[in-house]
Amino acid sequence: SGADSYMTDxxxxxxPLWSNQIQGQINLGKAIRRTLKLEQxxxxxxxxxxxxxxQVRPRGWHLDEKHVLIDGQRVSGGIFDFxxxxxxxxxxQIARGDGPFFYLPKMExxxxxxxxxxxFVMAQQEIGLPQGTIKAxxxxxxxxxxxxxxEILYELREHSAGLNAGRWDYIFSCIKKFKVDRDFCLxxxxxxxxxxxFMRSYALLLLKTCHQRGAPAMGGMSALIPIxxxxxxxxxxxxxxxADKQRDATDGYDGGWVAHPGLVEPxxxxxxxxxxxxxxxxGKQRDDVNVSAADLLDFQPEQxxxxxxxxxNINVGIHYLGAWLAGNGCVPIHNLMEDAATAEISRSQVWxxxxxxxxxxxxxxxxxxxxxxxxxxxxxAKIKAGGFEGKFDRAAQIFEQMSTQEQFAEFLTLPLxxxx
Numbered sequence: 020s021g022a023d024s025y026m027t028d029x030x031x032x033x034x035p036l037w038s039n040q041i042q043g044q045i046n047l048g049k050a051i052r053r054t055l056k057l058e059q060x061x062x063x064x065x066x067x068x069x070x071x072x073x074q075v076r077p078r079g080w081h082l083d084e085k086h087v088l089i090d091g092q093r094v095s096g097g098i099f100d101f102x103x104x105x106x107x108x109x110x111x112q113i114a115r116g117d118g119p120f121f122y123l124p125k126m127e128x129x130x131x132x133x134x135x136x137x138x139f140v141m142a143q144q145e146i147g148l149p150q151g152t153i154k155a156x157x158x159x160x161x162x163x164x165x166x167x168x169x170e171i172l173y174e175l176r177e178h179s180a181g182l183n184a185g186r187w188d189y190i191f192s193c194i195k196k197f198k199v200d201r202d203f204c205l206x207x208x209x210x211x212x213x214x215x216x217f218m219r220s221y222a223l224l225l226l227k228t229c230h231q232r233g234a235p236a237m238g239g240m241s242a243l244i245p246i247x248x249x250x251x252x253x254x255x256x257x258x259x260x261x262a263d264k265q266r267d268a269t270d271g272y273d274g275g276w277v278a279h280p281g282l283v284e285p286x287x288x289x290x291x292x293x294x295x296x297x298x299x300x301x302g303k304q305r306d307d308v309n310v311s312a313a314d315l316l317d318f319q320p321e322q323x324x325x326x327x328x329x330x331x332n333i334n335v336g337i338h339y340l341g342a343w344l345a346g347n348g349c350v351p352i353h354n355l356m357e358d359a360a361t362a363e364i365s366r367s368q369v370w371x372x373x374x375x376x377x378x379x380x381x382x383x384x385x386x387x388x389x390x391x392x393x394x395x396x397x398x399x400a401k402i403k404a405g406g407f408e409g410k411f412d413r414a415a416q417i418f419e420q421m422s423t424q425e426q427f428a429e430f431l432t433l434p435l436x437x438x439x
Contacts, residue, residue, distance in 0.1 A: 020071070020281075021283045021284060021287060022071045022280070022283045022287075023071060023072060023274070024071050024072040024073070024120075025070075025073060025074070026074045026076055026122055026276075027043065027047060027073065027074070027075050027076070028122075028349075028358075029043060029075070029076060029100045030077065030078050030079060030125075030359075031188070031359040031360050032348050032356075032358035033349070034342075034343045034344075034345075034346045034348035034439065035078065035348075035432075035439070036346050036439055038346075040100070044100075044103050044104060047073070048107055050066060050073065051073065051108050051111055051112055052111065053066055072117065072120065073112075073117070074120045074122050074156070075104055075119075075121050075122070076121070076122035076123075077097040077098075077100035077101045077121065077124075078095075078096035078097045078099075078100055078124075079124045079125030079126075080095065080097060080125060080126070080131060081125065081430050081433065082095075082096035082097065082432065082436070083095060083096050083436075084099040085437075087099060101138065101142075102142065105119055105153075106142075106146065109146065109148060109152070110148070113152070118152060118153075119152065120153075120154045120155070120180065121154070121155040122157075122158060122183070123135055123156070123157045123158065124158045124160065124185075125158070125160065125161065126157060126158075126159075126161065126164050126171065127161045127163040127164055127192075129167045129171050129174050130174075132170075132175050133174040135155065135174075135175065136175050136178055139153045139155070139175075139178050150177060151177035151178060153178050154178060154180040155178055155179065155180055156179075156180045156181050156183050156237060157172075157175065157179075157181075157182050157183070158182075158183045158188075159171075159183065159184060159185065159189070159221075159225055160184075160185030160186075160187075160188035160192065160360075161188070161189065162189065162193050162315070163196070165189075165224065165225075165315055166312070166315070168182060168225060168228040169228055169232070172229070172232050179234055180234070181229050181236055181237060181273070182225050182229050182235075182236060182237070183237035183238075183276070184221070184225055184237070184238055184239040185239060185240070186218070187242075187358075187360035187361055187363070187364050188360040188363065189218070189221065190205070190208075190211055190218075190364050191360060191364040191367055193217070194364065194367045194368060194371050195367060195427070195429070197318070198367070198370070198371055198427055201375060201376055201377075203318055203371070204318075204321045204324075204371065204372070204375045204377035204378060205320070205321065205368065205371075206320040206321055206322050206323055206324055206328075207325055207327075207331070208364060208365070208368060209328065209331070210320055210323065211320070213239060213263070214266075215319060215320060216317045216319045217315060217317045217319065220315050221310075221315055222238075222239070223308045223310060224310040224315070226270055226271050226303075226305060226308070227304070227308045229273075230271065230300070230301050230304050235273045236272050237272065237275065237276060238263075238264070238272040238274065238276065239267075240275075240276040240277065241259070241260050241276070241277050241278060241282060241286065242278045242355045242356050242357065242361075243256045243259050243277075243282065243354065243355060243356075244279040244281070244282070244351055244354060244355065244356050245279060245281040252354065256354060260277070260282050261285055261289060263275075264285070264286045264290060267289075267290075268289050268290045268293040268294070269293060270305075271305055272300070273294075273298075273300055273301075274290065275289075275290060278356035279356060321377060322381065323381045324372060324378065324379065324380055324381065324386065325381050326380055326382070326384075329369065329380070329386060329390075329394065330394055330397075330398055331365075332364075332366070332369050333365070333391065333394055333395055333398045334352075334353075334398040334401065334402065335352050335353070335361055335362070336365035336366050336369075336414075336418045336422075337398060337399055337402060337411060337414045337415050337418050338352050338357075338411070338414075339352065339357050339359070339361055339365075339414075340362055340418060340435070341402070341410050341413070341414035342408070342409040343362070343414075343432075343435065344409065344413060344414060344435065344438060345408060345409045346439070347408075347409075359431070359432055362431055363430070366421050369391055369422040370421070370422045370427060372386040373388055373391065373422070388423040391419070391422060392419060392423065395415055395418065395419050396415075399412070399415045413438075
């Protein structure tokens, strides 16, 4: 694709079936040793001689691995993913002039970063590698972590490879933390972009923090995908990618992230136009940026909330959950590459609209549990008519329960994990 690096994901874009976790690790071992090959429909697919730098995202701290028990207790999914990969591949990677590089998700505190650092130190000692061999980029995708970016960089120190902005999970985190605040309400998901005031503040603070500390700042992921059968829609998608990456590069970000290999070239072009032959933009210290706590909490826009937006949340939530239950965690829906963060924001936004006095559609109707229950069968029928593969009836039941029940579930994937 021409990308500088590639992230293998055991987290939000993966359904953690045991077969997915283990086959994923096997595939990584083969990729590192250049023996990975796929033969399908008479065609053979294999790696090029020159490949992108590999990064691995283990599961977040909230996820366990139910197939491995120690003293009768499940092990941490993230530690399991990290340890299996590191033990089997780190020395091989170093021998090939590479290294063990990771993406760390879902952190809310510098103490969680400290725990990862302790694990890195212990793992390097255990197999005899120098301290600092491991490098890790932290996704700042929770509102609490946005207040501790300096501390997170400090805790990882010689293991740090900077910070990355994570859009959907960040918005989900904001909804989750302020869910009982009657004044809190966000507009349709599609309207809450990286140019929304609180998102803009967070993105600029991340950039400034990284560059002050001499750490890479990575822009958020563009979930758009090429639309091959509709040139007009494809042109709009490409324009969206260009605008997104142009803003990140001009702001001073050192790199960006796309969901599809077909988007590497237009994204790369925008960064190269600004970077030239420089490896980063650390010279852009952004002393003009002064983000306050109030800026991070300036949750706008509150409107519009539309029936189309409500339907989209229901549709995408059920569609994604159905695919996830069937073993697929990375799903193209309505020309976007969706992962678990999308399902989380979809159901949490519906839950919050029902309970907030500001959860009113632009036609004056209040979003209620009854309205949501009435729309779910209609959206389920649309998904089924599309011929997609998934356990959609069960997904619809789960979505209805989690968006209308009184108790707010911290993570959608926790109860779902018990069903796969």
